[in-house]
Amino acid sequence: MPENPPRILVVEDVPVVLAVLRMRLEAEGFAVLTARDGVEALEQARATHPDLMLLDLMLPRLSGERVCQELRADPRTRALPIVVLSARVGEAERLRALAAGADAFLSKPYDVRQLIGEIRARLAAGRRVVA
Numbered sequence: 001m002p003e004n005p006p007r008i009l010v011v012e013d014v015p016v017v018l019a020v021l022r023m024r025l026e027a028e029g030f031a032v033l034t035a036r037d038g039v040e041a042l043e044q045a046r047a048t049h050p051d052l053m054l055l056d057l058m059l060p061r062l063s064g065e066r067v068c069q070e071l072r073a074d075p076r077t078r079a080l081p082i083v084v085l086s087a088r089v090g091e092a093e094r095l096r097a098l099a100a101g102a103d104a105f106l107s108k109p110y111d112v113r114q115l116i117g118e119i120r121a122r123l124a125a126g127r128r129v130v131a
Contacts, residue, residue, distance in 0.1 A: 006123050007049075008030045010034050039061045085115070
């Protein structure tokens, strides 16, 4: 594992999905932080400054869409790359997530290779600033 592996904040309220994501990401050399609801996601992002967030849309206490909006409104977290992983499928959901501030949208079930590729691409590129 690299000395300072990229830190991924995984926000997921289903324990088995969270455990599988953690295992897959750690196997790829990432350090994994977790949050199980939207409020905890905001607290973790602001306190730990992760390199990227994987975010579910359907969360307790605060929706993933609202988490995106809050992170984008905060200068401390505005540049955080956010990849949405959601069971919600369809163009309307994807467009809502992107409008809220997500950088990418992958639907569940996701392809692990595609997810890892997306994470690596976002980490390499950093946050795209949209004017």
